[in-house]
Amino acid sequence: MGGVRLILKDHQWERMQPHLPGKSSDPGRTGADNRLFMEAVLWMARARAPWRDLPTFFGNWNSIFIRFSRWSKDGVWDRLFLAMADDPDFEYVMIDSTIVRAHQHAAGKKGGVKLVRSGARAGE
Numbered sequence: 001m002g003g004v005r006l007i008l009k010d011h012q013w014e015r016m017q018p019h020l021p022g023k024s025s026d027p028g029r030t031g032a033d034n035r036l037f038m039e040a041v042l043w044m045a046r047a048r049a050p051w052r053d054l055p056t057f058f059g060n061w062n063s064i065f066i067r068f069s070r071w072s073k074d075g076v077w078d079r080l081f082l083a084m085a086d087d088p089d090f091e092y093v094m095i096d097s098t099i100v101r102a103h104q105h106a107a108g109k110k111g112g113v114k115l116v117r118s119g120a121r122a123g124e
Contacts, residue, residue, distance in 0.1 A: 005043075006039050007039070007042055007046075008035065008038060008039060008042070013035055013038075015084065016038065016080065016083075016084060017034065017035075019079060019080050019083045019084075020034045020038075020076065020080065021071070021074070021076060022034055036058060036059070037058075037059075037064060037067060039058065040054060040058035040059070040064050041064075041068055043055070043058065051064070051065045
């Protein structure tokens, strides 16, 4: 694996998988490898790195970014978060728009994506 640290456990993936697009039962094209894609997104959140720094192990960074963006526009991340939010094991895994805030220059400036806790989660 080239030293890339993966974090999704099998039981976590099995619970997430039904909520993701690209299943064989979905109309249209199936997802090439949703689990590897999810690992890439989680790597990005942990590393706070620009998309271009994504290890090649995950595939082409631009393809992954386009898929991430498409899932964002389609509300996939929101639906996934709602489906998984009741499981405390997923607290460190999940990413949603309330905890990830990108500065206007995050794509090119030093520092990368800024992670902040949402008010809803911080109050618990």
